[in-house]
Amino acid sequence: MRLSRYFLPILRETPKEAEIASHRLMLRAGMIRQEAAGIYALLPLGLRVLDKVCRIVREEQNRSGAVELLMPTIQSADLWRESGRYEAYGKEMLRIKDRHERDMLYGPTNEEMITEIFRAYVRSYKDLPLNLYHIQWKFRDEVRPRFGLMRGREFLMKDAYSFDVDLAGARHAYNRMFVAYLRTFARMGLRSIPMVAETGPIGGNLSHEFIVLADTGESEVFCHRDYLDFEVPGADVDFDSIAGMQAIVDKWTGLYAATADKHDAAAFAELAPEKRLSARGIEVGQVFYFGTKYSAPMKALVAGPDGVERPVHMGSYGIGPTRLLPAIIEVFHDEAGIKWPDAVAPFTVAILNLKQGASDTDAACERLHSALAAKGIDTLYHDLDERPGSKFATADLIGIPWQILVGPRGLAEGKVELKRRFDGSRELVSPAEALARLGA
């Protein structure tokens, strides 16, 4: 992609409303545009990152055995009256009327709707287990949206719903999603720690929040320091192994870890002082088991081997892709800008032409650009007529993992400079070597 043909409205100065680093950087890097309190447009650069985040989420959901569908954003109030939540949910739910004065709502979550879909088709234990998910926009009319995408009112959520014939089955479904979450966040470069959590309005009695440690996190958290060194299961982990899944979950829940709501100061105090980690964190996901809370009132019943119909056991599992963008930035940034992990970077490579209009640098950049494009490597070619310093600043700000600096100085020796944004390291190599290094 040529920058001259792209839409990258970067800001040199920080908009005054942005308090935390991620919000500031997302605005400055031209990733998002606020349209109302807690409501944002994703600009091209932001959308690229969101797409990469969603791709990872999808791959790991699918790997764990979940099946994707897509439910609407607008729901009928009647569905929510069945579960009793139409009254219970309160002002966070955006309620609207259609032209026939029917009560509708913009979905804050989808337990009711997925239960309705499930009960319409599934009757037998033979069709279980089942885990259905979608990635869809949600609206929660937060009293106080803040920190940009971190706490918006409209946000993208991956929500999965598991259906099992009994508690043991539901437990395995919970464990699989638990492991999928560990892998999902790890692939984005994030170290997430599962913590015992409140269940809130979703209900149920078993729940973990996946927390990414960051100084600007909204949650106060307490955990055992050893979690920082735990190894995340590999791609070859067997999601069908009941014992295997349980063992992983047991390991990841064996040490103390809790958010402030569930914090047990006495238990925490029993840890060796050097193992106590008291920090702030960002909640990037949450898993719940809530049994028959929705299936019983909504009559989502399945017949067991004995022919008796019973309410299906359910769990729900959320990840906030739009929140992951700021969460990743909070962890990976410096004074100059964002430092994207490769897996979620909007572009993998930035080519900086340090003397635009000079025939040798122009030609070298064109060759690099087409070679990388031919290999399908996401490349942003900074071909604007700007001075080198300005291009460096832009590239650092938007955080592209690799920069190829093409200037007359290096070209005189047949070299370009390959710079790693993550640690600032750089080396002089031939264009061919640079391409080889980048897999092209």
Add this chain to the structure above:
RNA sequence: CGGGGUAUAGCGCAGCCUGGUAGCGCGUCUGCUUUGGGAGCAGAAGGUCGCAGGUUCAAAUCCUGCUGCCCCGACCA
């Protein structure tokens, strides 16, 4: 929802107290010179001063109401 702020050019701000031609920096546009860490010179464009009332000869400025947005707290993927 309680408390506190704020609204002037795309962004950051001054002007308001003490009413009288709307300003600065950055960015944008044109030209020339420049080109390895946000260039220099010269010129130019760009604002119903959030909205609605009121006071006044005259309102960005004073008064009233409304709205948007931000921050702190209580609540949340």
